[in-house]
Amino acid sequence: MKEAIVFNGPTVTIQDVEFPTLPSPSHLIIRVIVSGLNPKDWGIAERVPGLNQGDDIAGIVHSVGASVRNFKEGDRVASFHEMLTPHGSFAEYAVGLEATTIHIPDNVSFEEAATIPLACMTAALGLYQRLGLPLPWLPAQVRCPLVIYGAASAVGAFATKLATLSNIHPLICVAGRGIPYVETLIDRSKGDIILDYRDGNEAVVNGMRTALGEAEKLTYAFDAVSDKGSYQNLMKVMDLKEGKITLVLARKKYEGVPEDFQKSFTQVGKVHSDRYPGIKGEKRLEGLLGDQEFGVVMFRFFEKGLTNGWLKGHPFTVVPRGLGGIGVSLQDLKAGKASATKFVIRIDETEGLSKMRL
Known part of the structure; x- marks a missing residue:
C-alpha cells in the first residue's frame, strides 16, 4: 500500500x-x-x-x-x-x-x-482538563468570561463550540480573516464579541478590557495561537493571581509570563499515553481523572453530538x-x-x- x-x-x-x-x-x-x-x-x-x-x-x-x-x-x-x-x-x-x-x-x-478527532479533542482537553471550566452536562450558571485566541482555527472554533455548549459567556474571540465564520458560532445576546487581530495589539488589548468591564480581570484564556503576540496581549488583562491560560505550543519559551503564573499546555497526545513529558513551569489542575480516561469520555460525547446534530465539524x-x-x-x-x-x-x-x- x-x-x-x-x-x-x-x-x-x-x-x-x-x-x-x-x-x-x-x-x-x-x-x-x-x-x-x-x-x-x-x-x-x-x-x-x-x-x-x-x-x-x-x-x-x-x-x-x-x-x-x-x-x-x-x-x-x-x-x-x-x-x-x-x-x-x-x-x-x-x-x-x-x-x-x-x-x-x-x-x-x-x-x-x-x-474532528485531533482538533476537537485538543479543544476539550484545554477547556476542561487544563482550565477546569464547567462541562457541557454541568453548564456554567454565572458569568464566566473566556478569551479564545485564534477562534477561526479548527482548535479555536471547536473551543468556541464546546464553550457555548457549556454556557460559558461572554466569549471574547480573537480572529482575522475567519471572522464571518466565528460570527456563526457566538451569541451576541450573551455578550460574546469578536476582536480583529489585524487591528493591532493595542486594539485587541483595549477590546478585551472593554469586554471585561471596569476593574474586571480575565480569569480564563484558551490561546490556540500561542505566537505572534497572542499570549503577551493576554497577560496584559489576566488576573495574575487567579488567572489560568492554556497554550497549544509546548516547546516554546513564553517570555513575559511569570514562572508562578498558572499556564498549562494542551498536549493532546496525552489522551493516548503518558509518554509525553511534562513541561517545566506548567501548572496542572489537581484531582481530575487522567487525560486518557477523559479522552474516552469525550469521544463518546463527540459521537453523541454528531448523531444528534448539536456538534458539527469544521x-x-x-x-x-x-x-x-x-x-x-x-x-x-x-x-x-x-x-x-x-x-x-x-x-x-x-x-x-x-x-x-x-
Missing part, C-alpha cells in the same frame, strides 16, 4: 509499504477514505522527520482486535491516531485505538468527520491529488494560508493508487 512520509521543510515522499498489523487487541485497522491535515504535521516533522504524521482518520473499519467491542468490519468511523506511532492517516490503511474512535452518522460525510477544503497534495498543503499551513478551514485529502485521488482492496 502507499503511505506519505513527512520530512523537514516540509517535504513529502510517497512510499510503498507493508500492510499494517494490529499493535494490540484494542486497535482497529481502518481503510482511510479521508485524512485531515494539521499544523503540527509540519511542526513536528521539523524535529522528528521521516514519519507518517497523519492523525485524523475517517474511513471504514477493515479489521478489529480481539478486545474491540464497539466496532466491526464495515463500520464508518473517525479516529484519532496515536501521535508519533506507525500507521498514521497519510496512507491507504491506518491504525486507530478503540478508545479514541467514533462511529460516523450516515448524515455526516467522511470529509467533515476528518476535521469547514474543510479538499486538497487535490490525495497523498500527492500533502506537501503543498503543509507548506500552506506553515505559511498561515488556512483560515476558517481545515485541509483534508481523499486517499482515492492519489495518482497510481492500487485499485486492489484487501
Whole structure:
C-alpha cells in the first residue's frame, strides 16, 4: 500500500509499504477514505522527520482486535491516531485505538468527520482538563468570561463550540480573516464579541478590557495561537493571581509570563499515553481523572453530538491529488494560508493508487 512520509521543510515522499498489523487487541485497522491535515504535521516533522504524521482518520473499519467491542468490519468511523506511532492517516490503511474512535452518522460525510478527532479533542482537553471550566452536562450558571485566541482555527472554533455548549459567556474571540465564520458560532445576546487581530495589539488589548468591564480581570484564556503576540496581549488583562491560560505550543519559551503564573499546555497526545513529558513551569489542575480516561469520555460525547446534530465539524477544503497534495498543503499551513478551514485529502485521488482492496 502507499503511505506519505513527512520530512523537514516540509517535504513529502510517497512510499510503498507493508500492510499494517494490529499493535494490540484494542486497535482497529481502518481503510482511510479521508485524512485531515494539521499544523503540527509540519511542526513536528521539523524535529522528528521521516514519519507518517497523519492523525485524523475517517474511513471504514477493515479489521478489529480481539478486545474491540464497539466496532466491526464495515463500520464508518473517525479516529484519532496515536501521535508519533506507525500507521498514521497519510496512507491507504491506518491504525486507530478503540478508545479514541467514533462511529460516523450516515448524515455526516467522511470529509467533515476528518476535521474532528485531533482538533476537537485538543479543544476539550484545554477547556476542561487544563482550565477546569464547567462541562457541557454541568453548564456554567454565572458569568464566566473566556478569551479564545485564534477562534477561526479548527482548535479555536471547536473551543468556541464546546464553550457555548457549556454556557460559558461572554466569549471574547480573537480572529482575522475567519471572522464571518466565528460570527456563526457566538451569541451576541450573551455578550460574546469578536476582536480583529489585524487591528493591532493595542486594539485587541483595549477590546478585551472593554469586554471585561471596569476593574474586571480575565480569569480564563484558551490561546490556540500561542505566537505572534497572542499570549503577551493576554497577560496584559489576566488576573495574575487567579488567572489560568492554556497554550497549544509546548516547546516554546513564553517570555513575559511569570514562572508562578498558572499556564498549562494542551498536549493532546496525552489522551493516548503518558509518554509525553511534562513541561517545566506548567501548572496542572489537581484531582481530575487522567487525560486518557477523559479522552474516552469525550469521544463518546463527540459521537453523541454528531448523531444528534448539536456538534458539527469544521469547514474543510479538499486538497487535490490525495497523498500527492500533502506537501503543498503543509507548506500552506506553515505559511498561515488556512483560515476558517481545515485541509483534508481523499486517499482515492492519489495518482497510481492500487485499485486492489484487501
